[in-house]
Amino acid sequence: MTVNVLDIAKRRGFFWPSFEIYGSCAGFYTYGPLGALLKLRIEELLRDHYVNKEGCLLIEAPILTPEDPWVASGHVESFTDMNVECTKCGEPHRADHLLEDKTRKTAEGMSLNEIMAAISKHDIKCTKCGGTLGEPYDYNMMFKTYIGPGKNKITGCLRPETAQTTYMPFRRLFEIGRKRLPLGVVQFGKAHRNEISPRQGLVRLREFSQAEVQFFMDPASSGKHPKFGSVKRRKFMVLTKGDQKPGRKPAEMTLEALVKKHTTEWIAYHLATAVQLFERMGIPKKYLRVRQHKDDERSFYSSDTWDVEYMSDTFGKIELVGIAARTDYDLKRHQEFSKQKMQVNLDGKTFIPHVIEVAYGIDRPLYSVMESNVKVDGDRVFFSFPPSVSPYQVAVFPLVRKDGLPKLARDVYDTLNGAGFYALYDEGFIGRLYYRQDEAGTPFGVTVDYDTKKDKAVTLRNRDNQKQVRVKIKDLVEVLRKVMSGQLKFEKAGKLIK
Ligand SMILES: [Zn+2]
Numbered sequence: 001m002t003v004n005v006l007d008i009a010k011r012r013g014f015f016w017p018s019f020e021i022y023g024s025c026a027g028f029y030t031y032g033p034l035g036a037l038l039k040l041r042i043e044e045l046l047r048d049h050y051v052n053k054e055g056c057l058l059i060e061a062p063i064l065t066p067e068d069p070w071v072a073s074g075h076v077e078s079f080t081d082m083n084v085e086c087t088k089c090g091e092p093h094r095a096d097h098l099l100e101d102k103t104r105k106t107a108e109g110m111s112l113n114e115i116m117a118a119i120s121k122h123d124i125k126c127t128k129c130g131g132t133l134g135e136p137y138d139y140n141m142m143f144k145t146y147i148g149p150g151k152n153k154i155t156g157c158l159r160p161e162t163a164q165t166t167y168m169p170f171r172r173l174f175e176i177g178r179k180r181l182p183l184g185v186v187q188f189g190k191a192h193r194n195e196i197s198p199r200q201g202l203v204r205l206r207e208f209s210q211a212e213v214q215f216f217m218d219p220a221s222s223g224k225h226p227k228f229g230s231v232k233r234r235k236f237m238v239l240t241k242g243d244q245k246p247g248r249k250p251a252e253m254t255l256e257a258l259v260k261k262h263t264t265e266w267i268a269y270h271l272a273t274a275v276q277l278f279e280r281m282g283i284p285k286k287y288l289r290v291r292q293h294k295d296d297e298r299s300f301y302s303s304d305t306w307d308v309e310y311m312s313d314t315f316g317k318i319e320l321v322g323i324a325a326r327t328d329y330d331l332k333r334h335q336e337f338s339k340q341k342m343q344v345n346l347d348g349k350t351f352i353p354h355v356i357e358v359a360y361g362i363d364r365p366l367y368s369v370m371e372s373n374v375k376v377d378g379d380r381v382f383f384s385f386p387p388s389v390s391p392y393q394v395a396v397f398p399l400v401r402k403d404g405l406p407k408l409a410r411d412v413y414d415t416l417n418g419a420g421f422y423a424l425y426d427e428g429f430i431g432r433l434y435y436r437q438d439e440a441g442t443p444f445g446v447t448v449d450y451d452t453k454k455d456k457a458v459t460l461r462n463r464d465n466q467k468q469v470r471v472k473i474k475d476l477v478e479v480l481r482k483v484m485s486g487q488l489k490f491e492k493a494g495k496l497i498k
Contacts, residue, residue, distance in 0.1 A: 027198035027206030037391035056184035061165035067155040072337035083139035088131025095136035109296030158192035182217040202367040209362035216353040228265040231272040232256040237289040282386040301329035310368040328352040383441030387484040392424045392442040399449040409448040469494035
């Protein structure tokens with residue numbers, strides 16, 4: 001049986017195309033009750049790590065901004081894709097993608113003129129109607145609008161990344177962070193790209209969520225990381241820029257070896273952290289690899305960029321996070337254009353800090369968590385989400401809707417909810433309730449039955465293997481905590497029911 005994640009996502013209310021009743025609009029998705037919760041929990045896991053464990057400051061800036069910052073950042077000039085339209089039906093296409101689809105070779109780094117020549121050489125036509133294509137041109141992907149009315153209105157932009165909205169208040173953040181470097185600042189929020197032709201579900205959206213962390217540092221110390229020693233023996237599948245030539249394959253490498261030849265401790269440490277966080281979200285390491293950007297693909301301001309990629313069955317490689325050494329480019333440009341000082345004075349030196357950026361998408365990891373956790377067991381389909389991100393961690397049901405069982409089950413639900421679990425109460429035919437929670441990826445089910453009145457215990461069901469144990473209500477919170485954290489094996493959590 002093959003399973004289509006997008007079908008389940010739609011049917012069970014994880015996410016679906018937005019504006020459906022008006023015929024939808026490509027590149028926009030609405031998260032339903034399960035998807036919104038899954039997203040929230042993924043964001044919580046990231047926030048907990050970067051704010052509580054790495055000591056980053058959390059901020060939230062507007063998504064709608066004046067145009068000036070984007071002139072400074074270079075987005076007005078160069079945040080572009082190459083668009084080519086059909087002269088017959090008007091369909092827009094990404095020129096580089098059309099060429100790549102035809103030649104099966106990368107078009108990365110090719111100029112507009114080279115692409116134009118290649119399109120005519122290979123006689124590429126409109127994929128929708130077969131019509132002749134027009135001339136490709138650079139198309140800016142920022143959404144624009146107006147701020148305010150009348151003559152004095154100004155041009156507004158929806159931010160294409162959160163990063164610049166973190167750089168702008170750098171001086172204030174530096175003061176708030178008590179004038180110390182490195183200074184980490186994290187921002188969660190929406191960003192927008194007016195993509196030419198988004199057709200890959202959550203992988204390519206016009207409105208998407210990001211979690212971008214900016215580390216401001218003294219360039220003299222930006223290589224070494226104090227916690228590198230704790231991760232240096234970890235191994236990953238790595239594709240360095242030298243490996244991306246025909247015939248070369250990714251190789252397993254320790255971080256120590258990676259740092260020796262290919263990058264800095266700072267970048268390697270954050271690559272390791274990102275992989276570990278994806279694993280905690282439930283994405284198995286075998287689907288992940290670390291890839292260095294090639295020289296012709298890296299942004300011009302970056303001296304070194306790496307991605308963690310997920311190998312998707314449906315969409316091929318998906319970039320989940322990008323880690324880039326952005327040098328002092330952004331702060332320098334904001335200093336130049338705003339005429340406000342971005343430099344700091346530390347240890348007798350005056351300098352503009354350098355930035356290492358750890359830029360997570362949220363929608364792509366969410367999709368990857370779903371795709372890598374969908375399981376088929378006979379005619380049963382379930383998501384094996386770990387309790388650390390599952391929309392619900394435990395569902396509580398009465399066996400029947402009578403004889404006082406709903407009241408007892410509600411009490412159990414209140415206890416679990418009060419103890420901080422993501423709990424859910426539902427009632428109905430018990431087999432169907434289990435089936436629904438399997439598809440929602442809820443790791444545990446609790447059933448209150450007639451015996452509960454006598455033994456003050458409930459049946460606890462494990463989603464993954466459908467085993468059941470009997471647990472006293474008074475022990476339930478403790479047992480669930482231990483089972484979820486891996487301290488206690490499920491089979492040992494109570495009397496096994498045969
Ligand atoms: Zn056409």
